[in-house]
Amino acid sequence: MPAWYWCVLGALLGATIASFLGVVLERVPRGLSLNGRSRCACGRQLAWHENVPIAGWLRTRGTTPCCRQRLPRTYLAGEAAGTLLLGGLGLLAGPLGIAGGAVAAIVIATGTAHLRRHGTRRTDDDGGH
Numbered sequence: 859m860p861a862w863y864w865c866v867l868g869a870l871l872g873a874t875i876a877s878f879l880g881v882v883l884e885r886v887p888r889g890l891s892l893n894g895r896s897r898c899a900c901g902r903q904l905a906w907h908e909n910v911p912i913a914g915w916l917r918t919r920g921t922t923p924c925c926r927q928r929l930p931r932t933y934l935a936g937e938a939a940g941t942l943l944l945g946g947l948g949l950l951a952g953p954l955g956i957a958g959g960a961v962a963a964i965v966i967a968t969g970t971a972h973l974r975r976h977g978t979r980r981t982d983d984d985g986g987h
């Protein structure tokens with residue numbers, strides 16, 4: 859496969875994975891399930907076409923599609939970073955680069971979500987000292 863193919867595939871996967879990891883970082887620290895479709899802050903379930911990474915944010919200019927509440931720019935920044943990261947890795951290193959970048963992004967995001975939920979408290983017994 860030509861390098862451009864891996865670049866485009868990596869960019870699409872990067873946007874998708876980053877969007878999902880954004881959901882992980884939003885829900886896991888609050889103890890919410892990862893099951894179920896995304897919802898607006900007003901409670902309305904989002905249609906699939908309202909939830910397309912980057913395009914959805916740009917189409918509504920960073921607001922929710924129904925009640926026009928402002929969305930954090932970190933949503934767009936995370937999805938753009940995922941797009942550039944896996945697109946670049948696909949271009950430079952092919953499918954193994956995409957896979958490595960995806961695994962690294964998943965490990966970092968799930969670790970961050972875990973720390974946000976549970977903090978950095980120690981689980982070992984320090985003997986009361």
Ligand SMILES: [Zn+2]
Pocket residue numbers: 898899900901902922923924925926
């Ligand atoms: Zn709404």
